[in-house]
Amino acid sequence: MRSNEPDATELALCAVFPTDLTMLLHAAAERMTDELDLAAVQMGLNDVRDWLVLAALDDGRPRTQLELSRVVCVDKTTLISVLDRLEKHELVVRSVDPADRRVRIPQITPTGRKVYAKFAIARDAAEAHALDGVDQADRALLLSLLARIADRQEATLSST
Template sequence: MAENDDDGAAVEDLLGTRLGYLLKHAQLQLAKLAGPALAPFGLDARELAVLAVLAAGRPLSQLEAARRLGVDRTTMVALVDALEGKGLVERRRNEEDRRRNVVELTERGRRARADAEDAREAAERQFLAPLGEKDAARLVKALQVLIRTPNGS
């Protein structure tokens, strides 16, 4: 067993400074906390993201919501189908353009989103706790800058 531990330490030494490796494993650690936190609400992180986008403003089409989330159309259809099956969203015809459907939260979806967001935030706080409040805020800010900056800038 010690050999495996040594191998793990060697891999950590080799890859522990690579940004991609660190981001991937940080995300996996966060998922280990967020998954169980969201489970009581019957949601996973992707479904909660859909609910959050749909709750953020005017009713959106599936395509508009997919663009905001950065997911493809097929994935979005599957996510909305699952949420609709749980009674959290509903599709309806767009009043201005009858060829398009909009997706809106149901009352149950609004309650589930609010409660699940509280659980998600608690899981994130737990994940970031080793950094302390200021460093955690800096990390979040730095990641926001990175994802908003066009490649090559």
């Protein structure tokens, strides 16, 4: 029950760390994920990694599992369980590369493509909702700054 202290404790971390970039990034990502996870489970996907992998596969470009794990930033061992689940639901198939029988090429199936398309609609709606009332220029700026932050670290990492 929240009848005792309805809003006193509800001050989210934004109230405590109003200007901390990292905190805000986390909180915002969390909020979006929560909303999308809800949509994802409704159509049989498990969590953010499922549709993340599906999204990466949706462009049809062949990738090995290792490449895929790097692209979506999921540990290769964890990726196995994701692919196992998706394959069980017949959303992807793993085919062996005839040129190199060590590697598996996960591919999205027509069913998988359909599920992902349906999910993409929900995703776009959620993102549009989150940015409701923000004009186009500001949205573009937000996205570009985020992309800049996301990419920046590659330089600092490779300097080791």
